[in-house]
Amino acid sequence: xxxxxxxxxxxxxxxxxxxxxxxxxxxxxxxxxxxxxxxxxxxxxxxxxxxxxxxxxxxxxxxxxxxxxxxxxxxxxxxxxxxxxxxxxxxxxxxxxxxxxxxxxxxxxxxxxxxxxxxxxxxxxxxxxxxxxxxxxxxxxxxxxxxxxxxxxxxxxxxxxxxxxxxxxxxxxxxxxxxxxxxxxxxxxxxxxxxxxxxxxxxxxxxxxxxxxxxxxxxxxxxxxxxxxxxxxxxxxxxxxxxxxxxxxxxxxxxxxxxxxxxxxxxxxxxxxxxxxxxxxxxxxxxxxxxxxxxxxxxxxxxxxxxxxxxxxxxxxxxxxxxxxxxxxxxxxxxxxxxxxxxxxxxxxxxxxxxxxxxxxxxxxxxxxxxxxxxxxxxxxxxxxxxxxxxxxxxxxxxxxxxxxxxxxxxxxxxxxxxxxxxxxxxxxxxxxxxxxxxxxxxxxxxxxxxxxxxxxxxxxxxxxxxxxxxxxxxxxxxxxxxxxxxxxxxxxxxxxxxxxxxxxxxxxxxxxxxxxxxxxxxxxxxxxxxxxxxxxxxxxxxxxxxxxxxxxxxxxxxxxxxxxxxxxxxxxxxxxxxxxxxxxxxxxxxxxxxxxxxxxxxxxxxxxxxxxxxxxxxxxxxxxxxxxxxxxxxxxxxxxxxxxxxxxxxxxxxxxxxxxxxxxxxxxxxxxxxxxxxxxxxxxxxxxxxxxxxxxxxxxxxxxxxxxxxxxxxxxxxxxxxxxxxxxxxxxxxxxxxxxxxxxxxxxxxxxxxxxxxxxxxxxxxxxxxxxxxxxxxxxxxxxxxxxxxxxxxx
DNA sequence: GAAACCCGCGGAACG
DNA sequence: CGCGGGTTTC
Numbered sequence: 001x002x003x004x005x006x007x008x009x010x011x012x013x014x015x016x017x018x019x020x021x022x023x024x025x026x027x028x029x030x031x032x033x034x035x036x037x038x039x040x041x042x043x044x045x046x047x048x049x050x051x052x053x054x055x056x057x058x059x060x061x062x063x064x065x066x067x068x069x070x071x072x073x074x075x076x077x078x079x080x081x082x083x084x085x086x087x088x089x090x091x092x093x094x095x096x097x098x099x100x101x102x103x104x105x106x107x108x109x110x111x112x113x114x115x116x117x118x119x120x121x122x123x124x125x126x127x128x129x130x131x132x133x134x135x136x137x138x139x140x141x142x143x144x145x146x147x148x149x150x151x152x153x154x155x156x157x158x159x160x161x162x163x164x165x166x167x168x169x170x171x172x173x174x175x176x177x178x179x180x181x182x183x184x185x186x187x188x189x190x191x192x193x194x195x196x197x198x199x200x201x202x203x204x205x206x207x208x209x210x211x212x213x214x215x216x217x218x219x220x221x222x223x224x225x226x227x228x229x230x231x232x233x234x235x236x237x238x239x240x241x242x243x244x245x246x247x248x249x250x251x252x253x254x255x256x257x258x259x260x261x262x263x264x265x266x267x268x269x270x271x272x273x274x275x276x277x278x279x280x281x282x283x284x285x286x287x288x289x290x291x292x293x294x295x296x297x298x299x300x301x302x303x304x305x306x307x308x309x310x311x312x313x314x315x316x317x318x319x320x321x322x323x324x325x326x327x328x329x330x331x332x333x334x335x336x337x338x339x340x341x342x343x344x345x346x347x348x349x350x351x352x353x354x355x356x357x358x359x360x361x362x363x364x365x366x367x368x369x370x371x372x373x374x375x376x377x378x379x380x381x382x383x384x385x386x387x388x389x390x391x392x393x394x395x396x397x398x399x400x401x402x403x404x405x406x407x408x409x410x411x412x413x414x415x416x417x418x419x420x421x422x423x424x425x426x427x428x429x430x431x432x433x434x435x436x437x438x439x440x441x442x443x444x445x446x447x448x449x450x451x452x453x454x455x456x457x458x459x460x461x462x463x464x465x466x467x468x469x470x471x472x473x474x475x476x477x478x479x480x481x482x483x484x485x486x487x488x489x490x491x492x493x494x495x496x497x498x499x500x501x502x503x504x505x506x507x508x509x510x511x512x513x514x515x516x517x518x519x520x521x522x523x524x525x526x527x528x529x530x531x532x533x534x535x536x537x538x539x540x541x542x543x544x545x546x547x548x549x550x551x552x553x554x555x556x557x558x559x560x561x562x563x564x565x566x567x568x569x570x571x572x573x574x575x576x577x578x579x580x581x582x583x584x585x586x587x588x589x590x591x592x593x594x595x596x597x598x599x600x601x602x603x604x605x606x607x608x609x610x611x612x613x614x615x616x617x618x619x620x621x622x623x624x625x626x627x628x629x630x631x632x633x634x635x636x637x638x639x640x641x642x643x644x645x646x647x648x649x650x651x652x653x654x655x656x657x658x659x660x661x662x663x664x665x666x667x668x669x670x671x672x673x674x675x676x677x678x679x680x681x682x683x684x685x686x687x688x689x690x691x692x693x694x695x696x697x698x699x700x701x702x703x704x705x706x707x708x709x710x711x712x713x714x715x716x717x718x719x720x721x722x723x724x725x726x727x728x729x730x731x732x733x734x735x736x737x738x739x740x741x742x743x744x745x746x747x748x749x750x751x752x753x754x755x756x757x758x759x760x761x762x763x764x765x766x767x768x769x770x771x772x773x774x775x776x777x778x779x780x781x782x783x784x785x786x787x788x789x790x791x792x793x794x795x796x
Numbered sequence: 797g798a799a800a801c802c803c804g805c806g807g808a809a810c811g
Numbered sequence: 812c813g814c815g816g817g818t819t820t821c
């Protein structure tokens with residue numbers, strides 16, 4: 001059925017022929033090779049809009065998968081601007097976000113508690129360390145980090161302990177740990193990131209009814225950054241299009257968008273080979289290349305094209321532009337890393353000449369890229385001394401900060417007393433007289449009784465036992481007290497009673513931590529608003545958007561999961577039970593750790609690694625430290641594949657620049673406390689001389705001319721590089737409050753009846769419209785949150 | 797139980 | 812060099 005849409009459809013206007021072809025592809029599996037700056041996101045979002053407006057699919061039939069929350073948000077924002085459609089009806093999110101949503105809805109089938117919590121990498125490592133200590137595993141022979149990497153790797157390959165081949169005794173030991181780790185997580189009701197993917201994959205694979213449902217539901221599946229998918233993610237995608245026996249249920253289409261030349265994450269399990277596999281296994285009939293670049297001048301693109309042509313086994317792609325040559329790519333050789341930084345700052349001050357003057361780039365449009373984080377220090381110092389505001393990407397994100405993790409651990413204990421990881425994190429923080437020995441004894445008792453640490457406390461005796469008893473009593477009391485409070489109030493209460501705030505008040509640099517803790521309460525409040533279950537919110541009038549032709553494809557008689565589901569509160573498919581705001585917020589904290597840039601807002605030069613620059617673009621880009629051993633990095637140079645990935649990384653770096661590109665290197669560099677004499681990167685020999693302009697004479701590059709420099713400057717460097725030039729708090733956008741009459745007719749205090757849970761009393765009501773939820777205290781089943789659009793609640 | 801001390805190590809990073 | 816983690820010391 002070819003949709004009849006006028007060729008002059010506003011959606012298709014100003015698309016080039018390739019983009020247009022991609023947007024209007026027939027509903028079959030297809031691969032789009034999207035070069036850097038070729039309008040990939042635009043094509044993806046326009047494709048979705050096209051499918052919707054031509055009536056080929058309703059919002060509920062769309063699933064769009066990304067890798068980062070940022071990309072998912074951007075897609076939703078752009079789509080919202082393009083179409084009057086409730087984007088929440090679609091499944092747009094990260095792999096892990098969507099798996100989380102899926103597992104919450106089917107938690108019973110997945111054999112998880114509904115409010116299962118998610119371990120981040122830190123939590124995972126500490127759980128593994130604990131396990132190893134308990135089982136007397138030699139940490140010299142089996143470094144915990146390695147075990148963690150091993151377990152994550154197994155899961156990424158879809159392997160449970162029984163599936164892992166064991167050739168050596170060490171393998172056997174590692175698999176044993178993997179097995180123990182799994183059992184522990186299961187007992188505690190927690191999952192790690194890999195588990196989110198693996199568990200939902202297995203459920204889809206093994207449960208024919210569930211699989212059939214989602215295969216029928218998702219007519220169109222779109223995947224961004226396909227070159228970054230790992231084995232498990234590929235298998236997960238495949239299950240929507242094929243049954244395990246290889247048969248293909250009719251009718252759905254997977255659109256994979258990616259760029260093999262920008263594959264830079266092999267080290268974390270990404271498999272470029274998935275692109276070729278996809279073409280073969282999905283019998284892809286349509287492949288489209290987007291090679292028209294709208295970002296950079298041709299000197300920059302020629303450099304990128306020439307460089308990447310040195311890689312073998314590419315799918316093949318050449319960027320082109322209509323923009324003309326532009327300025328040459330400038331190359332600078334510095335005697336030392338310090339001199340490189342100083343030159344860079346000087347050049348930058350010319351570039352960023354105060355607003356209005358030509359060329360005059362805004363500071364935020366200037367980026368400094370480097371291969372490894374350690375390189376930022378010298379540059380930061382130089383910028384700081386020159387008084388140029390800058391912003392460093394990387395480092396701890398908001399929800400990863402120690403004080404925040406502590407607060408979250410208390411909150412998790414409210415939700416799940418058996419969470420031993422959280423228990424151990426805060427049992428003696430702030431210090432309350434519970435030492436290592438006491439904890440050891442407690443762990444022994446718990447192991448003997450086969451119960452959680454929390455439950456083992458009642459069996460302890462003596463002084464230490466009294467301290468422990470006081471700790472769990474406090475947690476239990478707070479849990480009681482918070483039963484009826486808003487999330488913000490819960491957090492404030494926990495901050496008080498845990499003693500965290502008091503503790504940091506007495507610490508010398510605790511002020512910032514206290515600010516962060518306060519920010520946590522605000523973040524929770526805005527989360528509650530955004531997710532649509534604000535405490536006193538009432539239903540909106542019927543949103544005019546929901547009356548648009550686009551969203552009328554929704555069938556009210558479809559099963560629950562075809563209804564719009566907010567991100568963190570997908571209700572249980574049977575009972576309509578949803579997560580408490582607290583459990584939802586904890587999930588949010590694990591899934592979206594927040595921004596990792598040191599500051600935002602004010603106009604500042606951007607400093608980051610090449611990896612984190614992927615997907616971004618700037619008017620002017622400095623790629624620094626282009627030296628053999630650094631970029632390409634020493635550890636990658638052993639094998640050909642490693643070197644090719646470095647080259648792709650360089651390709652990503654070059655293609656970030658719109659107007660001006662600088663490439664620089666230093667003859668000597670202070671690294672790990674010693675001066676190293678470097679040769680300029682081999683990548684210079686792979687660039688077209690015609691596109692380059694050497695600001696310093698191009699030397700023979702034997703690296704010998706460096707002697708005489710680089711002595712002694714280590715001691716004259718300015719200490720104390722400032723990472724927090726413009727300290728930023730966790731982003732906390734205001735949410736407009738709208739009011740109208742509620743439509744469900746329920747009020748606090750009402751007696752209600754639920755088919756599963758029996759009779760109960762309404763405690764509170766939150767949210768609006770389809771997202772409205774009620775907290776009900778059932779006589780026999782305790783307090784539960786129920787989605788009113790789903791739960792069958794009748795007033796008694 | 798907390799501060800001082802010492803040792804070893806060093807690639808990139810999303811959920 | 813600078814950091815984090817573990818250990819010693821008071």
